[in-house]
Amino acid sequence: MVFSSVPFLYVFLPVVLLCCFVVPKRFKNLVLLAASLFFYYYGERAYTSLLLISSLSDYLHSLYIEKHRGTQRAKIALVSSIAVNLALLGFFKYADFLISTVNSLLRTSIPLLKVPLPIGISFFTFQTMSYTIDVYRGRVHAQKNLVTMGTFVCLFPQLVAGPIVRYSDITLELEQRSTTLDEVSAGARRFVVGLAKKVLVANAMGELCGLYRSAGEQTTLFALLYAAAFTIQIYYDFSGYSDMAIGLGLLFGFHFPENFNYPYLSRSVSEFWRRWHMTLGGWFRDYVYIPLGGNRVPRLLYIRNIFVVWALTGLWHGAAWNFVVWGLLFGVLLTAEKLFLDKWLQKCGRILPHVYVMAVVVLSFVLFNASSMQGALADIAAVLGLTGAPFAGTLSLYYLKSYAVLLAVSVVGCTPWPKKLALALPEGVRAVLEPVAMAVLLLLVTAYLVDGSFNPFLYFRF
């Protein structure tokens, strides 16, 4: 089930909200767990058991770790828990990548397993791994209540597409939570804004990307339009989904961590990754980079650590070489920035660093969205005008005019200006404008959903 769908908005969510509202406090987690399992089952019938296995595995491992804290047994249990999670992830997500790589290198013909990818597996395995590691580190106590533990893992607002929530983020709220008018209205507002970002902007940009792929016209302008559209689509899609998740969390009394902080304002790649998918960056920092020694090791090891993290980041995003290259590209740039480029960027004023970051980000997303390395190189060449194709054609000019307003609005929406403008308004004006804006957005979103069909979230493949 996706948030941006009629069944979720107008059946699942109202029913769950009602149930959570009427049941006594001691049953709220049970209701949320049941609803979350149904939510997952709706889209992934066969793999709901996988979610349960992953949850149960880390529940039992963590209890064992806590019981044998400080001993070798605890360490073995930690390794076992991580191995189970990585084995699940490895098999369902990377098996065919490994097989096809072996086939390419060794010229073998091992048949692919073609195992369907469970929705959200990259998110929930990372979530449960962080829980077990934090229990081992003594940061949190193991949760003895299976329903509470299950609620943490399966909570539907962030189950399939993040943010990656750590157990320590919501430990108290799992046991004892309440909602205030302030939080519920903020949650509703955040959810509606996220929904609008996804349905009104991201989906439309996705259509433009699809038009580029299906059109016969090969021009630089069309390629640039495609690159811009995808850059906007992925931000609005992912941040919109995070907004919805955070908003829903507030409705149920949870405070999830922020995942995006206007990343397209960044003036260095380092800053970009401090603003983009922040919970993933934080996860790799705390569970890979720092255990490897971080930047408190000799320079060569420090560079190694950066490349390990970024290779893994690339792999996390997809089981294909273009994702690995994408991750390593950022590894190279981050290393360069840390070693010398950052100092140079700081002397370049305010505009040039932005241009540098946006150029890198846009091209990296072109690489990211390609179906293969060859496709990626062809797409990048098209964007840079290296194919010898004409600059513009009938279709590219037509679609530029057709999408001009939406492109302009969505570029502005990537900045904090709309929010600052809204907050700067007198409270009396806001008291009228905010509900009107919510009504308009909900009306438009509903209109788009009723008119369209299935519009899956981009990051579902992760």
Add this chain to the structure above:
Amino acid sequence: MTKIRQWSTLAVCALFLFGLPLWHLLSPDEEFSKSERRRLEQLPELTLSGVVGGEYFEEMEDYLLDQFPKRDAFRSVKSVFSFSVLRQKDVGGFYRQGGHLGKLETALDEAQFSYGIRKLNEVREALPKSCAVYYAVIPDKNVYLAQPNGYPHIDYDDMLRRLREGLENMTEISLFDLLDANDYYRTDAHWRQENLEPVVSRITQAMGVPTPDWSSWQPQELYPFQGVYLGQSALPVEPDTLVYLGNDVTDASQVSSLEASGGSTVYTPDRFSGMDGYDTFLSGAQALLTVENPLADTDRRLILFRDSFGSSLAPLLLESYREITLVDLRYFSSSLLGDYVDFDGADVLFLYSTSILNSAMLFK
């Protein structure tokens, strides 16, 4: 004030989240959508196998979308917002220009177009030598709407040139210079029958048959005609008036169909209120139709290979022929022609719109 704002926001959200489902529950389900010309999904049966297999959820999703309260109004909201606020030039390929609705066709589908030429040549080759064979390409609305107004479009000159070069042993009858956008329905792809006088003249003169006296037609009006583009685009455009031209010949003529037993009439206005008002002409799309004119003072016969445009043109040619056989290759396999159609000595006209030629894989 803050509390007012917060409560108002929650009230609006609650109104949508709870109000719309309640509205749906209280509204009876509809059987079909006239604007979309299709049956609507009904409430699926809840079965264990459906839940386990997932079909129940898929059907439920389709049902919820199809039976959403005021579905057409919501679709119109989207279309109007896209055009008026976002200034998009088309929505889902549908555009509005000068009060007309059109559907974009941006490029020639090489595979389908080439297949279409091959298919027509195959049919031509199987015809007896006694047949006089012609072809005419019906310009779709985009010729007069998209091309002059900056919308992407097929290269129609190239299309016509390639047809001239590719179609063998057929005489071309050119129609592109005879029409403009106003000769088509505003809300539909088809041309208006009452505006086809120049087309009828050109075709009858080219084929050497008498041109009917246009003043003999008695127009009958049917309103509202909600053309195919109206429903699909969900744009607020005034419906059309469908006009069909009758006279003694069309009144006396008998229509027989391969697919339906019994006879029928040239015009079937009782079908106007059905899924597609254009079915008024010769009862709509059918594989093989024969129209016999008992008042004809000639023995000439016409075999018309056609698409839906032919349904409104054929009645206007009836005066010139004793019998017109209409073959729709989208539904009738060309390999069966010899079993069902007598071509000997007949005039043969291939009459297809540019849209059909661009999706000619439909030909059997």
